[in-house]
Amino acid sequence: MDTSALEAAFLASQEEVGRKGDVVRSLKAQVKDGQVEKSAVDEAIEALKQAKLDMEQKQKEYETATGKTSSANKEAFRTSMLNALERRLFFIPSFKIYGSVAGFYDYGPPGCAMKQNVTQIWRDHFILEENMLEVECPAVTPEIVLKASGHVERFTDFMVTDLKTGDCHRADHLLEAALEGVLEDKKNPPSAEAAWAARDLLARVGELGAAELGAALTQYGVKAPDTKNDISAPFPFNLMFKTSIGPRGDMVGYLRPETAQGIFVNFRDLLYYNGSKLPFAAAQIGNSYRNEIAPRAGLLRVREFTQAEIEHFCNPNDKSHPKFESVAAVSPLLYSRALQMGDEKKAARMPLGEAVAAGIIANQTLAYFIGRTYLFAQRIGLNLERVRFRQHLVHEMAHYAEDCWDLEVQCSYGWIECAGLADRSAFDLNAHASVSKVDMHAYERFAEAQEVDVVTVLPNKRELGRLYKKDAKAIADALEALSECDALEMAGKLDAGQAAALTVGEQSFDMQPSFVSIKKERKRLTGRNFTPAVIEPSFGIGRILYCLFEHCFYCREGDEQRSVFSFTPVTAPVKCTVFPLLQRAELNERAAAVSAALTRERLSNTIDTTGTTIGKRYSRTDEIGVPFAITIDYQSTEDGTATLRERDSTAQVRVPIAELPSLVRRLTDMEVSWKDVAAKYPAQAQAAGDE
């Protein structure tokens, strides 16, 4: 594609807007931590505005000069690509004949084939390569599982409703729009003080509770979009689809919001299956469900989607990875916390070995999966210049997480999270152990026996029972559940004759020395029980596919109508098309035989026997990204050869028909390159109008 100086300037200005946006984000984080003055955020937002104006100017210049569609013109590019995707049934809005339902899409034939291919590559690349334990669990899940995981309580977005129409909106989206309106109001520009307050709030929208959100919506007089009606107070809306299991109607179930919980509940059996040895990884590929309040961004935010999740269980004291060396030299774009907070605001390539050594990535296992994920992105044909790993800022992570990195892929919507790689410590297993009362420990035998201090807490159940009757059991349980530190602190207080309060649920009880015996003893241990830590790489297959569509789509030079998807052979939905040059029985028969031979090699292929020009037929096949095409012409009937054409170069060679199936097989498996093929077989001159 033509890359003029104007395009380069436009692209650079886009980059600059991205960087300035990152500056604002990191400053907001620092203001929260009190490291930076609030006025710095103001300045950064002003700089971001200027960069946006500059970018719009550069875009206009570029578009005026070229008048053409390219990835630089994001909106037009996306529209053109989505048209091609919908025209060729890569996807279809679900239930289209009934008017569709937001957030649901069908994969049509080429989309479905590509999804299969990408999923199969994922399975080979991760599960087969690491000997992971794959499981498949139901989507319908009883409430208790998702209570234990925290989803019933916390998997919510704040919603407001239009008080007249009942329409639903996300409270945070409305507030953000209102605040941006205040700041950009040219007619009634806000006072410096008001602007500051709006900016401050904007930086914190994601963290507000219901009451604060409600107060802010009232303060800024936010109304429903479109109708301008009054809105309700915000309330949490759980994003899980609810259902009922069994005929009685008394067992609440949900459609799982992620596949991971199915692995956690099976942890014990899987550990046993693995010979009780750590580390091991389990994986699941399956559909998850989120009842989004207002699905936007087309294929990127949908209500039913395929996840591929890995849970790598390991010893929290040893997160080394035996195969780390194999990825130590891999150098993906890393966008570390430091780079996000620094001046450049730009990801940089760094070998993973160095990143671990420098403490940038928390441990080898997390880095190993970052490396494998990068190689996966390469294998499926993403543009590696538009793939980065962004580390979560400290305030973005859950309290239990040790380190998190997102695989972000750049597309017309910006940098999109396509996978998350998180060190979640022992949070999930502990949560299920605590609710199910099932032991989720692994056992570690020490290399040599160790002398350690062990704190034992022995409640005097008889005494407690006598004094506290029905509360006695809860008190005893709470005593036994004390952490070592808390137990020793209580022992100290009791020994010193001080009051020692014990919290049990919402009550508090004063402990007496006679209630409990707390001792610290030195013991000789040959091993220990522990809850494994889990490192979780979690992939959104649909988002990865969407980004792949964007990275592979282009229009052939000189002709806007001829769109092409440059899928790599392994991901392409159809591997090869077969064309009889003319509608003649002897050519059709040979074409059918070639097609059957390709099928025997398990290569998906189609025959196009329509009488249209060969150029038009190539064009149709380019549009669904078929990498190879075989044309049977009269020479084929004479010398048993046919032409083989490669999609992106449009070059053709002449190959004996007998060699074609295995040749296309090897090209598809990427065991030989087109370059090798072009060197080996004679080139075929193109007839006029062929392309």
Added chain:
Amino acid sequence: MDTSALEAAFLASQEEVGRKGDVVRSLKAQVKDGQVEKSAVDEAIEALKQAKLDMEQKQKEYETATGKTSSANKEAFRTSMLNALERRLFFIPSFKIYGSVAGFYDYGPPGCAMKQNVTQIWRDHFILEENMLEVECPAVTPEIVLKASGHVERFTDFMVTDLKTGDCHRADHLLEAALEGVLEDKKNPPSAEAAWAARDLLARVGELGAAELGAALTQYGVKAPDTKNDISAPFPFNLMFKTSIGPRGDMVGYLRPETAQGIFVNFRDLLYYNGSKLPFAAAQIGNSYRNEIAPRAGLLRVREFTQAEIEHFCNPNDKSHPKFESVAAVSPLLYSRALQMGDEKKAARMPLGEAVAAGIIANQTLAYFIGRTYLFAQRIGLNLERVRFRQHLVHEMAHYAEDCWDLEVQCSYGWIECAGLADRSAFDLNAHASVSKVDMHAYERFAEAQEVDVVTVLPNKRELGRLYKKDAKAIADALEALSECDALEMAGKLDAGQAAALTVGEQSFDMQPSFVSIKKERKRLTGRNFTPAVIEPSFGIGRILYCLFEHCFYCREGDEQRSVFSFTPVTAPVKCTVFPLLQRAELNERAAAVSAALTRERLSNTIDTTGTTIGKRYSRTDEIGVPFAITIDYQSTEDGTATLRERDSTAQVRVPIAELPSLVRRLTDMEVSWKDVAAKYPAQAQAAGDE
């Protein structure tokens, strides 16, 4: 396996029970049609009882003599197999740590791998081979789709509840149990008349409506099982899981009860994608959901399961299949309507070409898919002596169906329906066309233009509007929707000056000659629009897997504890295990290198480096059905060879390590047989205790 005369006698008696059961079924059908006296059913039931007694006797003799587990002893066989399946995590009751939920199972690692393999073989065998259009649609489905398909109204079972506990039961199951109780009551044997009435009802349980069922339950004094409490009147319980889409709570959705509807709603787009040409087939593999009232029979009746469905669309006037010749000589066991109604009650092998020629199978396309299904069963390794195709009796089919055949596989539960192949005529497309108002026609160009009579109906909208105001449009629509026959009948009446009533919804209107013009004209047509017929092969992947487990399970001669799954290499969950003979670094290293080489060939494999005897390790690997095992011993370090062992023969050969990966690859793809390998490489003598 040892097959004594006793086992043969027992097996024969089992067959006889099956045949006698079929006799009862066919007689019941004939009684309904009035072809047979009711007393004939009595006699047949009596004969069935005698056959059962005989079988029990034969079973006892066989068990006493052998004291061993074999497929002949169904219960013990099943228990032994289920233990192996659960012990090795082929499947796991879902949410086990929370006490499980009936009807939900997880696939653990080997189960999941096998499901992947069987699904992939299905995809290659059907989708790739026929160039089918694969789609993937959401499970969450808005109500209107399932109203159109009839599922909201009719996808129900009759339920009764225990009036005290609220427990739910299937009304038909309770009535059947009660009737069987009456008939088998030794203490108070029923009078001849009462027995006849009970038998008659038993034959019709599946066809009773709510009122009849309720009356029968009252008449026989049926109480709740276990509690013996009173039960409610029966009421229809819809088996779909219900949910709500979007935040407003006003859009009812269901989890799809089958994947087929996703194909039907996309028919128009798919037809266009196929160049508007018929025939073509679309397919979908995905999960479906049925909220069973009381799931029984373990893995065979579950609430969430994977379907693989094909919809083959064709011209109702031409159901020939271009590739039929390729299966015409295939001879599966066919259990036709005639054989079910005849004396032998036994399926017979017949070439499909003959079956179509004799009119036993309705058309080539249906027979083609029966043939392909049979070859699929062969490919995945089902025992073809225990696979049959049973034709639906006329009263078993929906009114619109032209012909239906079930793939039935024999297992310890009897003959189980694993796939249904149905010619459903144009029912589904018509249903969606009528509700969605979207045209579902295909167009057929006639070979030569045809003169045909065309009836046109032109409502006089002005006149109707003047007289009927708001009803006018509905009347005009109803007139235009008249069938040709109805329109001509109305024209006749109007011409004759008779009253002609038009039904519009629940109202009736008298038509006058001035309201409508109905004409029959001779026209010259070059083609026609028609709704395609659909032939639907629909597979339950879970049931097929379960039957495969049963067909492949056996205990090795002479040792009850050594259970083996004789999976074919293509379906086996793991293709090869690698054992270092002893725990020595140099052997472990070589084993690791062999394993890595197998992985590069995309062969799933595991290393077992535990120090247990090689015999025990073979045993562990037999139990999950791994077909091949490689052992690295000291000779390997000297001459670079290793032993390769085949699971079922337990024979071993010595092969150069360098040749192993591609050899195991070809063995797994079933390109070479073990016989070839044993002929080519030197046999390895087994060390004592190896097996």
